[in-house]
Amino acid sequence: MQNPHSRTLERSPSPGLSQSASMAAPSRMIFKRRATATALPLYYSGMIQKKYTGEGGFRLYYGELRGSTLFFYSDEKQESYTEKLELHNLNSMVPVASYSTRVAPVYTLKFPKEEVQLKIDNPDTGELWRGYVLTVAKLDIPHDLQLLPGQIMMLEGVKDQEQQRRELQTGPPTPDTVQVEEYDDSLSIPTCFLGVSRDEAEDLLQKNPENGSIILRPATDKNNYSATTRQVFPSGPVIKNYKIVSCPDGGFTIQLDDPVTVPTLNAVVEYFTKETANQLKPFTPRAYDTRIGKIIPKYTISHTS
Incomplete structure (x- = not known):
């Protein structure tokens, strides 16, 4: 049966190596092969869950936001993407519930003919995903993001890079028209990059x-x-x-x-x-406090004679 959502979310036309061979490949080589296959700059990546609105449950993927396309891989070591989501016709990305530091956020991505939902385990990481997706889709940074100034600076850099990438394109704004030599993958910015002293x-x-x-x-x-x-x-x-x-x-x-x-x-x-055997881990700043301090009133004890 044909996938009713195949127009927006496309499957990889030709898988590369087999699953076992892909798992054995070094991570650096996998990164370079993905960059060559997609011919797009990597802006953000991480574990992400996806489903269409109305489907029963989410499915876990490793996601890469390259250019204005979100690629989904079965895991971090898969070389060929399983599906991809074009964001150039994205209307909106709306959180299902209000921002919370305790609940895994779910976002509804609304397209002209369909809706896709994304779920991220960490609320702060969810805000970063929302910021990156909307920035590359609209070439505009949302004003309601729950992010720190350093993270907003990263989005500004991505906005400029994506704007330049599109200006270099010829023909329709699709990933297939971008030349590999137009992209330097060293420009992708880690999530732990902060504009601090x-x-x-x-x-x-x-x-x-x-x-x-x-x-x-x-x-x-x-x-x-x-x-x-x-x-x-x-x-x-x-x-x-x-x-x-x-x-x-x-x-x-x-x-x-x-x-x-x-x-x-x-x-x-x-x-x-x-x-360091994973002792050093990327720093993820939290934009807001999660506890409210209470003032305990002082009581005066009076002595009666």
Whole structure:
């Protein structure tokens, strides 16, 4: 039976490697092959659940927002997308319920002829997904996002990059018309990138250890970056700062005793995570407090004679 939603959500026309071969491929190679296959810049990615409005249950995918297309993979290691959702004709992305830090958000994406629902486990990550999707679909940053200034800065960068990408296109605004050489995948920005200073990054990690332990931030010199980490050792937590240098021919070099060069900023974060056996995790700031302080009145005890 033909999928009634096939016009908006398309399946991959030709799967690449087999499932077993795909699972064995290195993550960096998988990333490059996806970039080559889609020929689109990667703006945001992560686990996401999807269903059409009216369907029984959500299905879990690994999602990648590339250009104005949302690609769905069965897992992080699948090379060929299972389905894709074109966002250029998106009318709106509406939360099913009010923003809450305790409930996994569900968003309804309304298209001219159908609706798709997305569910994200983490409320803060859900707001990032909403921000990225609406920014690339409308080339406009929503004013009601529950995000921090640093995250809004990231969306502004994505908006500019997507605007430039569309200006370079020829023909209809579809992913098939974009040339691979127009895209430098090193421009994708990790979710833990914040427009903060060294002192501010250290302060965030010290005061909010539950939110993560590595922040990527701009360096004082133009075009380079820094990584601030907080790692817990038996003797106690230790804050460190590392310099990340942009390479002239592409990629980024982490300036260690033995320098390490990786292709993207996301790969910089992945390197720190893997080298510490997942002790260092990307910092995810929370936009709002979740507890209300109570003032306990003081009572005066009077003594009677």
